[in-house]
Amino acid sequence: MSDTEQQVEVGTDQIRNSQSAIRNSDRNSKFAIRNSDLIIFDDVSKFYGEILGVNRVNLQIGPGITSLVGPNGAGKSTLMNLMTGLLQPTRGAISILGTPTDQPEELFRKVGYCTQFDSFPRGLTGRDFIKSYLLIQGLDHKQADSLTTTALERVSLLDAADRKVAAYSKGMRQRIRLAQSLAHRPSVLILDEPLNGLDPMVRAETIALFRSLADEGMHLIISSHILHEVDMMSDFVVLVNNGYVVAEGNIHGVRDEMEEHPMQILIRCDQPGKLAAHVFAEDHVVEARVHEDHRGLFVRTRRADDFHLLLNRIVADGEVNIESIAPVDDDMNAVYQYLIGSDGGST
Amino acid sequence: MSSTVNTVNNKLAKPSLPWSLWLRQIRAIFSLETRKNFLGKRAILIYLLALLPVSMLGLLALVPTPKSNNFANLSMIFAWIYAGLILRTVVFFGCAWIFMNLFRGELVDRSLHYYFLSPVRREVLVVGKYLSGVVASSVLFVGTTIVSLLLLYFPDHFSESGRFFFDGPGMSQLLTYAGVTMLACIGYGAFFLFIGLFFRNPIIPALVMYGWELINFLLPPLLKKISVIHYLNSLVPIQVSEGPFAVVAEPTPSWIAIPGLLLVTLLVLIAAGYRIRHLEIKYGSE
Numbered sequence: 013m014s015d016t017e018q019q020v021e022v023g024t025d026q027i028r029n030s031q032s033a034i035r036n037s038d039r040n041s042k043f044a045i046r047n048s049d050l051i052i053f054d055d056v057s058k059f060y061g062e063i064l065g066v067n068r069v070n071l072q073i074g075p076g077i078t079s080l081v082g083p084n085g086a087g088k089s090t091l092m093n094l095m096t097g098l099l100q101p102t103r104g105a106i107s108i109l110g111t112p113t114d115q116p117e118e119l120f121r122k123v124g125y126c127t128q129f130d131s132f133p134r135g136l137t138g139r140d141f142i143k144s145y146l147l148i149q150g151l152d153h154k155q156a157d158s159l160t161t162t163a164l165e166r167v168s169l170l171d172a173a174d175r176k177v178a179a180y181s182k183g184m185r186q187r188i189r190l191a192q193s194l195a196h197r198p199s200v201l202i203l204d205e206p207l208n209g210l211d212p213m214v215r216a217e218t219i220a221l222f223r224s225l226a227d228e229g230m231h232l233i234i235s236s237h238i239l240h241e242v243d244m245m246s247d248f249v250v251l252v253n254n255g256y257v258v259a260e261g262n263i264h265g266v267r268d269e270m271e272e273h274p275m276q277i278l279i280r281c282d283q284p285g286k287l288a289a290h291v292f293a294e295d296h297v298v299e300a301r302v303h304e305d306h307r308g309l310f311v312r313t314r315r316a317d318d319f320h321l322l323l324n325r326i327v328a329d330g331e332v333n334i335e336s337i338a339p340v341d342d343d344m345n346a347v348y349q350y351l352i353g354s355d356g357g358s359t
Numbered sequence: 360m361s362s363t364v365n366t367v368n369n370k371l372a373k374p375s376l377p378w379s380l381w382l383r384q385i386r387a388i389f390s391l392e393t394r395k396n397f398l399g400k401r402a403i404l405i406y407l408l409a410l411l412p413v414s415m416l417g418l419l420a421l422v423p424t425p426k427s428n429n430f431a432n433l434s435m436i437f438a439w440i441y442a443g444l445i446l447r448t449v450v451f452f453g454c455a456w457i458f459m460n461l462f463r464g465e466l467v468d469r470s471l472h473y474y475f476l477s478p479v480r481r482e483v484l485v486v487g488k489y490l491s492g493v494v495a496s497s498v499l500f501v502g503t504t505i506v507s508l509l510l511l512y513f514p515d516h517f518s519e520s521g522r523f524f525f526d527g528p529g530m531s532q533l534l535t536y537a538g539v540t541m542l543a544c545i546g547y548g549a550f551f552l553f554i555g556l557f558f559r560n561p562i563i564p565a566l567v568m569y570g571w572e573l574i575n576f577l578l579p580p581l582l583k584k585i586s587v588i589h590y591l592n593s594l595v596p597i598q599v600s601e602g603p604f605a606v607v608a609e610p611t612p613s614w615i616a617i618p619g620l621l622l623v624t625l626l627v628l629i630a631a632g633y634r635i636r637h638l639e640i641k642y643g644s645e
Binding site: 060092096097099100114116117118119120121123124125127129131132133134135137144145147149150152192193218 | 380383384387388390391394395397399465468469470472473474475476477478479480481504636637639640641642
C-alpha cells in the first residue's frame with residue numbers, strides 16, 4: 013500500500029467510524045443471489061496519482077434500480093467508470109454478472125453505459141450514431157437497423173433520428189445517449205446523471221422506462237443529484253462521500269440503521285399531551301413535542317419498530333384516538349442530510 | 360416514450376468464431392473511421408498537404424518553361440521533389456496528422472469511450488483504425504505522388520513522356536514511387552498511431568521523430584537503420600545525393616527493406632495493442 017493510501021486511510025478513519033458504512037438487512041439478503049447475478053466490488057480502490065478517487069469499496073448490487081448518491085466529487089462517476097473498465101482499479105477487483113471489467117468483448121454484451129460526457133463522434137445523425145456502434149458489435153445491417161429503431165422509439169426520438177446529433181438540444185442529446193446505451197439490450201444499464209437536461213414530462217417518462225426495465229429484472233445503476241427522484245425510483249441506494257461508501261441498502265432500511273439520528277414521526281391525534289405522557293415512558297423515545305395546532309405530536313425515537321408497537325398498544329387500549337402516523341425524515345433527503353451533511357444541492 | 364421492454368440479453372447471438380466476428384468488427388470500425396478520415400473537418404489539412412506538390416507542379420506546368428529543360432533531367436528533378444517535398448514533408452506530416460488523430464483526436468473530442476464501451480477487443484479497434492488510416496493516407500498520398508510525377512513530365516514533353524512511360528522505364532518508376540509512398544504510409548502510420556496513444560501532446564515526439572529522420576544522412580550506418588526513411592530511400596528508383604557531409608551507407612536491399620519495414624510496423628502495432636488494453640478514459644486530464 014502506498015504512503016498516500018495509508019495517509020488517506022488514517023485521515024478518513026473518522027468518517028468511517030462515525031458513519032460506519034451502513035448496510036441494512038435488505039441488502040444483505042442479496043447474498044443469497046448467485047455471484048453471476050451480481051455486480052461485485054471487492055475491496056476496490058482507485059487513486060489518480062496521489063488523489064483519492066474511491067477507497068476500499070465493497071459492494072454487491074443485485075437486480076433493480078440502485079442509485080448512487082453523493083455530492084460532486086464524491087466518487088460516483090469513478091465507481092461507474094470502474095464498473096465499465098474505463099478506469100482500472102488501483103487495488104481490488106470488480107465483476108459484472110461474473111465477468112471481470114478488463115474483458116470488454118464479453119462485458120459489453122451485458123452492459124450499457126450512458127456516460128455524462130456530452131460529446132459525440134462528428135458528423136453523425138442520431139440513427140447513424142446508434143447503428144454504427146451496433147455494427148461494431150458485429151451485427152449485420154438488418155439486425156442493427158431493427159435494434160436502432162427500437163431504441164429510438166423507446167426514447168421518443170424516432171422523428172429526429174435522421175437529423176445530425178450536433179443539431180440536437182441538450183435533452184435530445186441526453187436521450188440519444190440513453191438510446192445508444194440500451195440499444196443492444198444489456199442486462200446491466202449504468203446511467204450517469206441520466207435525467208440531466210430533460211424536461212419534466214420526459215423526466216417522468218424516463219423514470220417510468222427505468223422502472224419498467226428494472227421490473228423486467230435488469231440491473232440499473234443510476235447516479236443522480238435529484239433526491240426526491242432517487243427516492244421515487246430507487247430500490248436501493250449507495251451513498252458515497254469523499255471516496256467512501258457511507259451507506260448502502262434500501263432507503264428506509266438505511267434510515268432505520270442510523271441510530272445516532274433518531275427517527276422523527278408525526279402522529280395526528282386528539283390528545284397529543286396524553287400520548288406524550290405515554291411515549292415518554294419508553295427509553296428509546298428521545299423527544300416528544302406537541303404540534304403547534306395541538307392536534308399532533310412530533311416524536312423522535314431511536315427504534316421506530318418498537319415505537320410502532322407501542323402505538324398499537326395505545327390504540328388498542330382506546331386511550332387516544334390516532335388519525336395518522338407519518339415519518340417526517342424517513343426519505344432520501346433526510347438520509348443524505350444526516351450522512352453527508354447537506355441537502356445535496358437540490359431536492 | 361415506450362415502456363415496453365424486451366429485456367434482456369442476448370438476442371444477440373454470441374458468435375462462436377472469433378475471427379469472423381473480428382473481421383466484421385474491423386470492417387465496421389474501418390467504415391466509420393474512413394468516413395471520418397475523408398469527410399471530417401480534420402481532413403481539410405490533409406487535402407491541403409496532398410495538394411501542395413500537385414498545385415506547385417500544376418502551376419509550373421501552366422508557366423512556359425525554357426525548352427532547354429532536358430527531358431533526361433526530369434527523373435532526377437522528380438527524385439529531389441519526391442525525397443524533399445513528398446516523402447519528408449507531405450507524407451510524413453500527413454501521416455502524423457491522420458494517425459495521431461485516430462486515438463488522440465477522439466480523446467480530445469471526448470468520443471473514444473463509445474468504442475471502449477462496445478464489446479470489441481481493443482486490439483481489434485487498433486487494427487480497424489490503423490487500416491482506415493492506411494487507406495486514407497495511401498489513397499491521398501499515392502495519388503499525390505502519381506499526379507505530381509505525371510505533371511512534371513507530360514505538359515512540356517508529351518510525346519517523349521508517352522514513350523518513357525509506355526515503352527521505357529517510366530511506368531516502373533511510377534509504380535515504385537507509388538509503392539514507396541504506400542510503404543511510408545504503413546510505416547509512419549504505425550509509429551504515429553503509437554505516439555498518439557502514448558503521449559498527451561504528440562506534436563513533440565512527432566517533431567523529435569522528424570528531426571531524427573531529417574538528420575538520417577549524417578548518422579553512422581548502424582543508426583541509419585533505426586529509421587523509416589533509410590529503408591524508403593533504399594527503395595526509391597533514383598537515389599539523390601545527400602550532400603558533402605552525408606555518411607554514405609549501402610542501401611538496404613529491397614528483399615530486406617520491405618519485410619523489415621513491415622515487421623517493425625507489426626511490432627509497433629502490437630505495442631499499440633498492449634498500450635490500448637491498459638488505456639483509461641480520463642478526459643478531464645487530456
